[in-house]
Amino acid sequence: MDNFLNCHYGDDSWERNIINSISLPTNVEAAPTAKQRCQANARERDRTQNSVNMAFNALRLLIPTEPPDRKLSKIEILRLAGSYITHLDNQLYTGEMEQPCLQKNNLSCKNTSLCTFCWSTVKKEKLTTPPHSSYEKQY
DNA sequence: TAGGCCATCTGGTCCT
DNA sequence: AGGACCAGATGGCCTA
Numbered sequence: 001m002d003n004f005l006n007c008h009y010g011d012d013s014w015e016r017n018i019i020n021s022i023s024l025p026t027n028v029e030a031a032p033t034a035k036q037r038c039q040a041n042a043r044e045r046d047r048t049q050n051s052v053n054m055a056f057n058a059l060r061l062l063i064p065t066e067p068p069d070r071k072l073s074k075i076e077i078l079r080l081a082g083s084y085i086t087h088l089d090n091q092l093y094t095g096e097m098e099q100p101c102l103q104k105n106n107l108s109c110k111n112t113s114l115c116t117f118c119w120s121t122v123k124k125e126k127l128t129t130p131p132h133s134s135y136e137k138q139y
Numbered sequence: 140t141a142g143g144c145c146a147t148c149t150g151g152t153c154c155t
Numbered sequence: 156a157g158g159a160c161c162a163g164a165t166g167g168c169c170t171a
Contacts, residue, residue: 032150037148037149040148040149040150041147041148041149044147044148044149045146045147045148048146048147049146053146073143073144073145074144074145075144
């Protein structure tokens with residue numbers, strides 16, 4: 001990345017960068033200073049780590065998987081959370097307590113009626129479509 | 140080695 | 156004006 005500011009967080013390197021930056025735009029009227037840019041970077045970093053990622057972690061804890069501590073990517077967390085909500089909603093209105101994939105048979109997991117509970121198994125088989133793709137369409 | 144995932148930087152837009 | 160939020164770009168790491 002051509003980061004002319006090249007600011008390193010956790011220290012006062014922005015001061016050095018002000019001195020060392022040789023390609024600052026000539027029109028500096030509206031351009032942020034090196035210090036402002038580094039401060040904005042730090043805020044964005046903090047927001048990503050302490051707000052976005054913590055929210056993902058909190059959401060991850062609510063999604064049942066096998067094994068429970070299985071690593072999920074962010075997109076998996078979002079997709080599984082959606083399918084899990086759909087599953088719980090279905091339970092609420094139908095009273096059906098079995099997980100969707102077991103209502104029929106395990107083979108269904110490989111086809112259309114995918115659920116949160118068997119997602120880890122399916123992933124091993126290189127599934128590319130999101131879980132519960134057809135299940136969600138019922139709502 | 141290619142592809143997926145992630146962290147970070149950056150600039151734009153919106154909000155207070 | 157400054158901060159929050161967002162999306163695009165980029166580079167690093169990991170795995171099949």
